[in-house]
Amino acid sequence: MKRAVSISIGSSKRNKTVEISLLGETVRIERIGTDGDLEKAAQLYRELDGQVDAFGMGGTDLGFLVDNRWYPLHSMRQITRFVRHTPVVDGNGLKATLEPRALRALQQVTEALPRKTALVTTAVDRWGLARAAEESGLRCTFGDLIYSLGIPLPIRSTRGVRILAAALLPLVSRLPFHWVYPVGESQEKRRPTHTRFFDRADVILGDCHYIYRYMPENMQGKVIITNxxxxxxxxxxxxxxxxxxxxTTPVLEGRSFGTNMMEAAILAATGRKTPVDYARPGDYFTWLNNLLDQLPFNPKVQELQP
Known part of the structure; x- marks a missing residue:
C-alpha cells in the first residue's frame, strides 16, 4: 500500500484518513492538522520523511503561481527544511490543471444564474480557476485586496490581478502567513466582511476557509465552487x-480533500520521486493533465436546496 500524508497548519478538527484506489494502486491518504503550529508541522515532516511516498502541504502554500510566474512564500520554507527524501506538493499542480475543469460542471446549473456574476475570493492562489471563470463568460470580481489585505477595492480582471501580483507579492510573500490567511482554530470562526461583494455575485469561487469565514448569513440561491x-x-x-x-476534488467518505492531498496521492500512486519545482515545472503540468484524463477526478455537483 502506498501512503500520502498532508501535513496542514490548519485545524486538527478536520483530520481524516481514507484508503482509495488510484491507477491500480491502493493509497492511504491522511490529513494531519497542527492547529497553526509551524514547528510541529516541521517536526512531522522530519519524522515521516522517507517513510511515506508523498507529502502534501496543507493550510498554506509553497508559493503562488500567477500566469506562469512563481512567487515563493518565504515564511513557509521553514516548515519543510528537514525534508530530504519524500516529494512535497502544495496543490498548485492540481489548481492549474484540475480546478479549471470545474467550470464545465458549472454549465449544468447556469440556467439558475440570473446575472452570471462571480466573486473569486482570491485569485493569486487559484489562478487557473480564476482565469477559467473569466474565460467562461462570468463577470468576475476578484477579492484579493479585499479578503487577504483588508482593502475594500475590487479587481475586475485577471489582467489587474496579474499586475497587482507583480507589484505586491514580492513584499506580501515575506509577511507572516497568518497575517493574510486564517490558520488553526481561526479557520472555524465566522467574520462576515464586505458582504456586498457576495450579495452581488451568483457564483462564489475560491478557498473554502475564505468563503466560510467572510460570507454573509444569507447566501440564497448562490453557487459555490470550492474544495x-x-x-x-x-x-x-x-x-x-x-x-x-x-x-473541484472528489468527495471521499463525506469529505472533499484539498488539492495538496490529492496531488500527493497521485505522486504516491505513480511512484514519482522527482522533487516538484513549481518555479521550473518542466513537463510536470502536462504529465498531470494526461493522468487526470485517466482518473475519476470529476467535479461533484451537490444540490443543497432540492
Missing part, C-alpha cells in the same frame, strides 16, 4: 441558502 469541504461546511452552506455546491 476541502467537510460535512459541517456543507451543512453551513445549506443553512445559509446556497443552492449548488461544486467541489
Amino acid at each position: 476541502t469541504t467537510t460535512p459541517e461546511d456543507v451543512a453551513a452552506f445549506r443553512e445559509s441558502g446556497v443552492r449548488y455546491l461544486i467541489t
Whole structure:
C-alpha cells in the first residue's frame, strides 16, 4: 500500500484518513492538522520523511503561481527544511490543471444564474480557476485586496490581478502567513466582511476557509465552487441558502480533500520521486493533465436546496 500524508497548519478538527484506489494502486491518504503550529508541522515532516511516498502541504502554500510566474512564500520554507527524501506538493499542480475543469460542471446549473456574476475570493492562489471563470463568460470580481489585505477595492480582471501580483507579492510573500490567511482554530470562526461583494455575485469561487469565514448569513440561491469541504461546511452552506455546491476534488467518505492531498496521492500512486519545482515545472503540468484524463477526478455537483 502506498501512503500520502498532508501535513496542514490548519485545524486538527478536520483530520481524516481514507484508503482509495488510484491507477491500480491502493493509497492511504491522511490529513494531519497542527492547529497553526509551524514547528510541529516541521517536526512531522522530519519524522515521516522517507517513510511515506508523498507529502502534501496543507493550510498554506509553497508559493503562488500567477500566469506562469512563481512567487515563493518565504515564511513557509521553514516548515519543510528537514525534508530530504519524500516529494512535497502544495496543490498548485492540481489548481492549474484540475480546478479549471470545474467550470464545465458549472454549465449544468447556469440556467439558475440570473446575472452570471462571480466573486473569486482570491485569485493569486487559484489562478487557473480564476482565469477559467473569466474565460467562461462570468463577470468576475476578484477579492484579493479585499479578503487577504483588508482593502475594500475590487479587481475586475485577471489582467489587474496579474499586475497587482507583480507589484505586491514580492513584499506580501515575506509577511507572516497568518497575517493574510486564517490558520488553526481561526479557520472555524465566522467574520462576515464586505458582504456586498457576495450579495452581488451568483457564483462564489475560491478557498473554502475564505468563503466560510467572510460570507454573509444569507447566501440564497448562490453557487459555490470550492474544495476541502467537510460535512459541517456543507451543512453551513445549506443553512445559509446556497443552492449548488461544486467541489473541484472528489468527495471521499463525506469529505472533499484539498488539492495538496490529492496531488500527493497521485505522486504516491505513480511512484514519482522527482522533487516538484513549481518555479521550473518542466513537463510536470502536462504529465498531470494526461493522468487526470485517466482518473475519476470529476467535479461533484451537490444540490443543497432540492
